[in-house]
Amino acid sequence: MLKQMEGSRAVAEAVGLCRPEVICAYPISPQTHIVEGLSELVKEGRIDNCEFINVESEFAALSVAIGSSAAGARSYTATASQGLLYMAEAVYNASGLGLPIVMTIGNRALGAPINIWNDHSDAMSMRDSGWIQLFAESNQEAVDLHIQAFRLAEEISCPVMVNMDGFILTHAYERIDMPRQEQVDAFLPPFEPIQMLDPARPVSIGAMVGPEVYAEVRYLAHYKHLQALERIPVIAEEFQARFGRASGGLIRPYRTEGAELIVLALGSVNGAIKDVVDQMRADGHKVGSITVCSFRPFPLDALRQLLQGVRRIVVVEKNLSLGIGGILANNVRMSLRGLEQPVFTVIAGLGGRPITMHGLQECFTKALAGTLEELHFLDLDWEIIRRELHHARSERRSGPVAENMLKLRLQGRSDV
Amino acid sequence: MSDENAPEQKVKFYQKGTYTVGNRLVNVRQRSVQASMDRSNSLTCGHRACQGCGEALGARYAIDAAMRATNNQLIAINATGCLEVFTTPYPETSWQIPWMHSLFGNAAAVAAGVAAAMRVKGLKQVRTIAQGGDGGTMDIGFGCLSGMFERNDDVLYICYDNEAYMNTGVQRSSATPVAARTATTPAMGANPGNSFNSGKNLPLIAMAHNIPYVATASVAALHDLEAKVTRAMSLHGARYLHIHVPCPLGWGSAPHDTIQVARLAIKSGLFPLIEAEHGMVTATVPIRQPVPVTDYLKLQKRFAHLLRGGEENARKLAAIQTIADNNIKRFNLVRKEAPRV
């Protein structure tokens, strides 16, 4: 059924269709509308037999979900940014315990400086947590990925994080094809945990594991991701068969046939990239793109197949691993190990900075010409940086850059 | 005369073994859970707690009583800490009940999740307990605990209070008593041991949440402890039980003195045994044979520096005695009434 609706509300309804049994909610922008929507659905009785729990922190939110999931209830929560950092300990714990919790991240920058707008810093901070990390390109995909996420999580007993760009997706009104309950029911069987807290069959969960087998335990957790690499395309195919549209999967190539340049990215920016690809193709450039839907597990082999022989590779990414560069680019380089193609990184959209088609096209054009720096910062105001570095060198201060600039302005410094 | 169907026997408080774990002379129903041959031994042999561990003892007391009260329909969530580490090092667990350890500071929240799952699954008979040490409860887990209280989640939270971070090697917690030596409040300098701070009384904080049940208990008062667990399990909603469990290693007491030290904490007034429902104190256990606080302190090396004489130490001992006296006054602990322990 087609509906015009806010991304967050659409996700709330999709999650509701998955018949969650326990939902833990704690507000943080830009995720808040999702749990608000869910609270209405539960209050209205539109989600049957579900506990909606308002908790006192993100740490508690995921902890409650850990408990409910371990007790055999399908469990869901959502967060973003600082909230994800605050629950970090529980994030690792949930995956370590193999609990198939699904959590939405309304992707947002990390402070300081505090910033509520979109980038992928939050998700990237948990890239090694053992959670499966899927990135939605659109609100429709966000809806679809949640349905697939529960299926995947419960099949392999591993938590899944569905990432959707804060504001860009969460707060955007779009037309959504909302699945029907019976469709979802047919696709997503009731949760049958592989183990649970049950007085009839008592076990001790969460033992302390020493050096003798810790590595084996970690390998087995890694193996779940290897399993997920196989299951994600299968589930996506089945989803397509049942719901009639392609959503999810490991990666989605766009016009990559014979491409000399392929652009890769996570999340909603792929929409803009595809438009640029279309323009450049129209201009005769052999350009294509790949939407990376599954960041963890990372589809090394699938990418390598598509990228071998491609002359130029550009990764557009909304994160910056300080001291090295783009995280996605480094992962892409890993898929190309032994090959000699350069991988250009374009850091873009940090803290919600708009990514323009013009800027992207400029980058791609330079990349084709071989003039793009290996690590390029899209639309960076180098003038500010030059000035600040100059001051920093002349007056050694501590404290955040933004603050210093403000301070200097207040002091009436004309050169700021 | 001791079979199950025998008439209830009036326990006279001055007969043989009035206060013992069991007593073959009274009706089976009047004996403690610990006296029964079919107690669940929720925490069984082979665990790696130190000799004379009060927490191991308190945990078995409490969980066995809860198992009895729930007809063995119990799930326990454990915070990180001694209890977790000494019971579940791979490849062995000492627990005989469904049990899970997640993190240090989230036991109350995880248990709230379990309780929610049981509600949604219609398994009303399955009850949830969360347990942790004083650090996991009063410090790092305090936020989750308060949240669980305020939501009135159907969880009994049990704090085994041994008054410091024992698992990491005896560091100060908010439960560490004034003047006590810990690894981070060494008995050195002009003010040895823990500072004379204002303290943190978690049972009273719990009461301030107006939750259905709050109680304190001790490994030295088994019948009282079991009665409180049983009462707690007869109620629904958030409940809190704070059990005093001496730690021979951390307190510098002899392993065989664990119960005696706990008993002296009660007798001195430093650890009042109270019960409260919906924020109101409903019962306190009167002290039998009151003693001065020094009787309690002198069995523990963590207070040894206080007992070396001198004016300053005398002043500090008087201050500690005042804490005990205030407890006694506040809860009317010295009165003519036979105690239930």
Place this chain on the structure above:
Amino acid sequence: MYKPFAITLDVGSSLVNHTGSWRTERPVFVHRLPPCNAACPAGENIQGWLYHAEEGNYHLAWQEIMKENPLPAIMGRCCYHSCERACNRTRLDETVGIHAVERFLGDQAIQHGWSVTKAPPAHCGKVLIVGSGPAGLSAAYHLLRLGHEVEIREAAAKPGGLLRYGIPRYRLPRKVLDAEIDRIIQMGAVLRLSTPVTDLLEVIREGNFQATFVALGAQKSRWVDLPNDGSIPISDAIQMLRSLEDEIAPSRLQGKRVAVYGGGNVAVDAARSAIRLGAAEVTILYRRSREKMPAHSFEVKEAVEEAVQLKCLRTVEGIQQGQLVLEERVLTDGNEPLPTGRREFMAADLLILALGQEVDTDCCLAELPEINLLAGNLQVDATMMTGRDGLYAGGDMVPSERNITVAVGHGKLAARHIDARLRGTTYTPPATAKPATFERLNTWYFADAPSTHQPVLSLIRRQSGFEEVLGDLDESNALFEARRCLSCGNCFECDNCYGACPDNAIAKLGPGRGFAIKYDYCKGCGLCIAECPCGAIEAVPEEI
């Protein structure tokens, strides 16, 4: 159920971890000797029979007493219960009323006609017992239980010796005395009354006795020669008490002023009997202070309650014109009474001497060359045998504390040695356990409470007759009192060890079976030892 590797574990799997290897000391259950048992001259296992009594298992409790002592109803009344003075509970509140429970059990036995079975007559021997006092009865009983034939010869017309002729009936009702003696006779003893033995060797020869036990008591009163003008008659306490068996008319001393000279139990018995015989005034004269009186303080207290007067630190120097001449004494710093020379006169109608008793040297043993009755000392060895082979003796005749409980103990010990002798073996008494001292108890588990006093008859009834002074305990009282026992040094199955072990390393074996320590897991913390209320667990160092 599939379990994720290592993170999820099977319950109870820690049983493979044998923490017992940590231990440096192991707890061991022991049986220590309770002070009551240690103090009992009859060798009763008091803690043992209280254990049964407190369960309401009175028959079993009585049987436990009867292993050592055939006269519980009598002992419960007349024994001076040294057990109670030794009782650890006196340090807590008051002694357990052991004698009262014993008496209750003895009375139960009489009431229900409980009896003791005699052992089958294999290895049967034949033993002569001279004297039917407590020592003789005890010897007879134990020999019967051991399967021997017994013949008792008694000079008096009724059996019981001192029990009958020395203890007033207000302390020992005769139906109780008769019932307990009768029970022994019913076991098969031959009792010949009014049959004084004069030629002992002849009797032994004639009866073909293989061993003999003589217990004639100390029946001869000590006498003092006083300057006496004959104005006050003098009697002796033994004679007086003996006469009561036949004549108890309350009017016998009606209106008389009676003085009893002496401070022992016999003096008190005589004084209290005099009150009951209608005396107007009864005064006990004693040369030392009241604290030094050998009589038991509770008896003195009861006597005073009955209006007996005490004049201590007085000696009787003579009798003049219907008055006793007394000399006052004073206590020195060393608590010794010294004569002051100060005289005092006291009007009296009768002076009863109660200055102690001696063995009658003019008895059937007098002619035997191996035996020296002079100096009041009939020497016996550790087996109670005299210098003459096969001739044993006990009770007040032999040097020891003179009381009926000691006599019962003598009879038992002699019987066991005689039994061994007749079987050609030797009797070795079981090794004595180490004492169960008060310090070994954890008394927190017992709270303070007074002992249940036996209901006492009203003073007026006591004063006017020979009804029993100390009333019966009813069952609830007896049960209550038995349950006050602290079970010193012996497990009473309170489950404290089972409960207090942090390692769950003590197994409860079920009622009557006690506990077992699971040494595979016991870390040796010692909590079970510290929390055992009765000190029945000890630490023993481990050897590597």
